Amino acid sequence: MWGDEPQLKILRERIKLLLKIHHADLAPVKRHASQGELLMHQGDPATSLMLLTSGKVAIQIRLLELKPHTLAVVEAEELLGEMGLFGTGSHSADVRVVEGPAELVEVSGDNFLKTLLFDVDLAMEMLSLVSQRCKSSNMVIGLLLDGIAAAYRGDTAQMAAIANAIRPLDYCLSLASDRLVELGKSRA
Structure with missing residues (x-):
């Protein structure tokens, strides 16, 4: 489901460019996560956005069943956390490393949203990505x-x-x- 959106390649390149151009404002942090590590927890506040640069993660949701349901398994270079950042302010799913170690670039959600003010095209691409993911779902x-x-x-x-x-x-x-x-x- 995720990873096949037509605008995703453009968005990935734009985010990399944004990280370079606005490096000081965004203050990206490189993260390493081992296999099995939980990167985002369903229900927790969405405070950052991550770009997965290597490894694979599972997007999992827990509702009534004790065992989580895997919605998608995605690999680099995938954007993580944007739905919570633009939506309710909390993560709607768990994100767990299933093939690692994983490498990520993490950016504060506040810094990212402030930076979007300077790049309307990127903001529109982000909205398009979220919309496409909702349509697919x-x-x-x-x-x-x-x-x-x-x-x-x-x-x-x-x-x-x-x-x-x-x-x-x-x-x-x-x-x-x-x-x-x-x-x-x-x-x-």
Whole structure:
């Protein structure tokens, strides 16, 4: 799901350029994180933005189940923490290093937001990125809801078609649609 947005490559380059141009104002800090380390905790205040420069992280959400659900696994060069920074002010998911060690560049959220005032194009690209991620999530959620409806009807052909539609969009969530297919088969 994440990492395939068309504007992401441009955004990555703009952020690197922004870090160079506004280095003194942003005061970026290089961080190293070992495998298994939690970089962001769901519900905690979003106080920084990170650029993953090496390694892989999992974006995980915990709701009612004890075990977290993995929404995405992303690798360098991925932006982390922007949703909490621009949204509610808190992280909506955990971000954990799953293949490390990971290297990151961390910037204070306040410094980043102040710097955006000087680069309207970057601000628009950030909004576009967040919007694209929301659209992609909405599509996957809609397909999962269609899958639940198909499972309720016992329509295994529709459930299989939905699982196939989700697979290229998001590998991690495609596992949930595969479970729906299995559920439908067991009902038949």
